Amino acid sequence: MAKYRKLGRTSNQRKAMLRGLTTALINNGKIVTTEMRAKEVRKIAEGLIALAVKEKDNFETVTVKAKVAKKDADGKRVKEEKDGKKVTVYEEVEKQIKKDKPSRLHARKQMLRVLYDVTEVPAAGKGRKKNTKKVDLPAKLFDEIAPKYAGRNGGYTRIVKIGQRKGDAAMEVLLELV
Incomplete structure (x- = not known):
């Protein structure tokens, strides 16, 4: 049995796509994607959240x-x-x-290896370029997400089937943090 799905992409394209989807999931809390992609992103995201829960108070x-x-x-x-x-x-x-502490710093660096940098842009048109700010996703994982899941042993994400996509009839799902 394979350890991962290839998703019809070369390895560097697949890794970039999964990193992007994982970053979007952590930043927004939910994403809409195909079922196979969601199952792959779920593995990565749950690993990151488990790491954050383990090191949240360190x-x-x-x-x-x-x-x-x-x-x-x-x-x-x-x-x-x-x-x-x-x-x-x-x-x-x-x-x-x-x-x-050293173990939390190592966990932060492992998270940064997977997550892309996110820049938050204000919705208002005036001053959009000047008022942008970087979002610290590892800090968000440690401070906001990990305390919610401190008492849980895994199962941090949920996949809800939406239906088939119109163009290619691929099963679309909503992947969200529980």
């Missing part, structure tokens, strides 16, 4: 001092003149950050 909180530019009421940087040049004024701030 970090320590550290206080760090950081230099941050001082800003005025409009949100612009405050500048003062020194030796005839305008120089930005900085202030020291203490921040709490999560520092991954």
Whole structure:
């Protein structure tokens, strides 16, 4: 018996397609695709979620001092003149950050090997290019998804059959996080 489905693609095309579908599933919570693709994506996604559940509490909180530019009421940087040049004024701030322990860091890197980078673009037309931000999918897995499934032993996804696709009559399904 085969370990995976070839899905009519070469290996690099197949891996890219499965990475894209897995990224979309983790980012959006559900995707619509064919039944065979969904079964392959399910294997990958459940592995990532199991990894996140295992390592979700494996970090320590550290206080760090950081230099941050001082800003005025409009949100612009405050500048003062020194030796005839305008120089930005900085202030020291203490921040709490999560520092991954080695096993969680390894899990994060394994997740990044599978997941693509996601950029969130606002729906409004004005300032779309300027207001884009990167989504940290491993952090989403650790902080949002893993706590939901902490008491579960597998079975993190559900496949619901929708019906046949009009063009080629392939069975379409909805793959969602439970």
